[in-house]
Amino acid sequence: MTDTPAPRHIPDRLDKPLATAIFSWEALLVVIAILIFAVNSFASPYFLDPWSLSDLTFNFTEKGLIALAMALLIISGEIDLSVAAIVALASTMMGMAVQAGAGTPVLVAIGIVVGLGCGAFNGLLVTRLGLPSIVVTIGTMSLFRGIAFIILGDQAYKGYPESFAFFGQGYVWWVFSFELALFLVAAVIYWFVLHRTSFGRRVFAIGNNPVACQFSGVRVDRIKFILFCLTGLMSGIASVLITSRLGSTRPSIAQGYELEAITMVVLGGVSILGGAGSILGVVLAAFIMGLVTFGLGLLNVPGIVMSIFIGLLLIIVIALPIIWRRLSVGRFA
Amino acid sequence: MKSFLKYREIWLLAGIVVLIGLISTRFPGFADPANLRQVFNDTSILMILALGQMVVILTRSIDLSMASNLCFTGMVVAMLNAAHPAIPIPVLIVIALLVGLVLGAINGFLVWRLNIPSIVVTLGTLTIYRGATFVVSGGAWVNADQMSPDFINFQRAAFLGLPVLSWIAIIVIALFFLVMTRTQIGRSIHAIGVNPTASVYAGIDVGRTKFIVFCISGMIGGLAGYLWISRYVIASVEVANGYELNIIAACVIGGISIAGGIGSVGGAVLGALFLGIISNALPVINISPFWQMAISGSAIILAVVLNARGERRQGRIILRKAEAA
Structure with a gap:
């Protein structure tokens, strides 16, 4: 008699007990978001108005779109510091096209294609030449924005067509802006790709051990290249939104967005060392940053002081779990 | 001769000479010693900052907060000078070093004690320090007419044919050279970057050494704060905004590997000079x-x-062979 072992069911993913969900990073972010929301509604009578809450979302949707793709990139162990420069370059190209008499569809296409092209350039340098992405993208950051400065100098492009304004200023339904709708749709897509597809699994695997991945038949370089292209693409889309919202292009547009997008990603619980993170966390972090800046803005706190809160939030949120773990280990050891 | 050519500093130096040559074909006066002295003086602050960043990068860390530190310290020193013009400049420089040291120590402490990656810590302190500048100054500027003549002229005074600013840069370069090549801490900094695990077994306290390099970069940021403000005679919240990436760029051009362990004082100085020459020549x-x-x-x-x-890396080469097989 042959002894066949009973077929064992191996689940795709481990069951998450409720307790882990409660003590997860995302739960911490939700608590922080509710706290900030509550404090804001007490601090300012104008906060709990549908239209001001709608205005609030403009604070983070553009950076949030970039942060979604950046999250995947950082999970895979790379980083892209050139995203804001890509926004500037794409916006400049759109401005040139307007000068040449291009219509709205052409403008959108240019923004997206330039973004994609810049991302592919980063990706090629990192994957084909095996260069560290942080240095490559510091270089391309200067290069892309530098090209925008060469083209524009101290000038600005204006005169975008009226139909182009919809992307950054239009509303899909009631108080829901096109930007917010796009951000939420993109978030769902990125969530699906990262957490429900084999591609997403590979992204995590690459972040944990690229060499083992290579030996397991994962095309590490190709996936990294795709991620750089995605980040460029999202920057291009963000560029369309920002340009449409502001209605003008200066070479200094979106200055400092790269650090804010990365702050969102890290605040969202993505490990800067790669290999761990979730889209839900990034989306929550985007909302939190929007809430903080908007709430403080209603209280007439200057933008530069808000940045202190964002910086403190970043460090405290990262440090608290570490201190907590230290303390609990000390107690039970 | 062959081993001589192995040093990337030699290649960088050659590149700089070629660059100066090219510029001279368009503008003959550029290679003039007086002009080159001017370029060196103009680049002094960037050279100092690049050296501070170098020791951090060597240990596989990064300090994104240097420009914000410079801005904050510069503002503190400028406000002190505006309020109490009697404080002698050397005392102000010591204060700048100390303020910078405190800011650097905060970075270092978070990296050392809480093990937070340095890029996250300094990304946070980058915004915090610049925001703190606004809080300290109330958003106001300190203008040239509020600064004492000593404050402004100290670094411009000529000493043995060079301005004091250039001498400060030379002294800092010499100090870094001594520390990196002749002391235990210099060796430790290199060792940590090459192999942190082996460094632990070799008896190097990796965390403490990282704390020390952040203290060094902080002090450098503080020193540069005074030098920057007294050179451009305006202290505002916008001072050196985004300059942190120029500093890192100087290091990268100077051949300092962002992966740690590779880099030299000469490289950092030449990398900064390269950028300085370009900005002076354009x-x-x-x-x-x-x-x-x-x-x-x-x-x-x-x-x-x-x-x-x-x-x-060796690992990649093995992998290529395995792929080919």
């Missing part, structure tokens, strides 16, 4: 200064491509 050869950003971006990419050829 106006005199009638190229719009708007080109500078794209040129230094291209220089960074080119430098990484060239440097990477010597840095290929």
Whole structure:
């Protein structure tokens, strides 16, 4: 008699007990978001108005779109510091096209294609030449924005067509802006790709051990290249939104967005060392940053002081779990 | 001779000479010793900052907060000077060093004790320190007419044919050279970057050494704060905004590997000089200064491509062979 072992069911993913969900990073972010929301509604009578809450979302949707793709990139162990420069370059190209008499569809296409092209350039340098992405993208950051400065100098492009304004200023339904709708749709897509597809699994695997991945038949370089292209693409889309919202292009547009997008990603619980993170966390972090800046803005706190809160939030949120773990280990050891 | 050519500093130096040569064909006065002294003086602050960043990068860390530290310390020193013009400049410099040291120590403490990656810590303190500048100053500027003449003229005074600023840069370079090549801490900093695990077994306290390098970069940031403010005679919240990436760019062009362990004082100095020469040359050869950003971006990419050829990891080579088989 042959002894066949009973077929064992191996689940795709481990069951998450409720307790882990409660003590997860995302739960911490939700608590922080509710706290900030509550404090804001007490601090300012104008906060709990549908239209001001709608205005609030403009604070983070553009950076949030970039942060979604950046999250995947950082999970895979790379980083892209050139995203804001890509926004500037794409916006400049759109401005040139307007000068040449291009219509709205052409403008959108240019923004997206330039973004994609810049991302592919980063990706090629990192994957084909095996260069560290942080240095490559510091270089391309200067290069892309530098090209925008060469083209524009101290000038600005204006005169975008009226139909182009919809992307950054239009509303899909009631108080829901096109930007917010796009951000939420993109978030769902990125969530699906990262957490429900084999591609997403590979992204995590690459972040944990690229060499083992290579030996397991994962095309590490190709996936990294795709991620750089995605980040460029999202920057291009963000560029369309920002340009449409502001209605003008200066070479200094979106200055400092790269650090804010990365702050969102890290605040969202993505490990800067790669290999761990979730889209839900990034989306929550985007909302939190929007809430903080908007709430403080209603209280007439200057933008530069808000940045202190964002910086403190970043460090405290990262440090608290570490201190907590230290303390609990000390107690039970 | 062959081993001589192995040093990337030699290649960088050759590149700089070629660059100066090229500029001279368009503007003959550029290679003039007096002009080169001027370029050196103009680049002094960047050289000092690049050295501070270098020791951090060598230990596989990064300090993104240096420019904000510079801004904050510069503001503190400028406000002190405006309020109490009687404080002698050397005392102000010591204060600048101490304020910078405290800011650097905060970074270092978070990296050392809480094990937070340095890029996250300094990304946070980058915004915090600049925001703190606003809080300290109330958003006001300190203008040239509020600063005492001593404050402004100290670094401009000529000493043995060079301005004091250049001498400060030379002294800092010499100090870093001594520390990096002749002391235990210098060796430890290199060792940590090459192999942190082996360094632990060799008896190096990795965390404490990282704390020390952040203290060093903080002090450098503070010193540069005074020098920057007294050079450009305006202290505001916007001072050196985004300059942290220029500092890192100087290091990268100087052949300092962002992966840690590789780099030298000479490299950092030459990398900074390279950028300084470009920014000084563009106006005199009638190229719009708007080109500078794209040129230094291209220089960074080119430098990484060239440097990477010597840095290929053994692991990757094995992998290539396995792929081919």
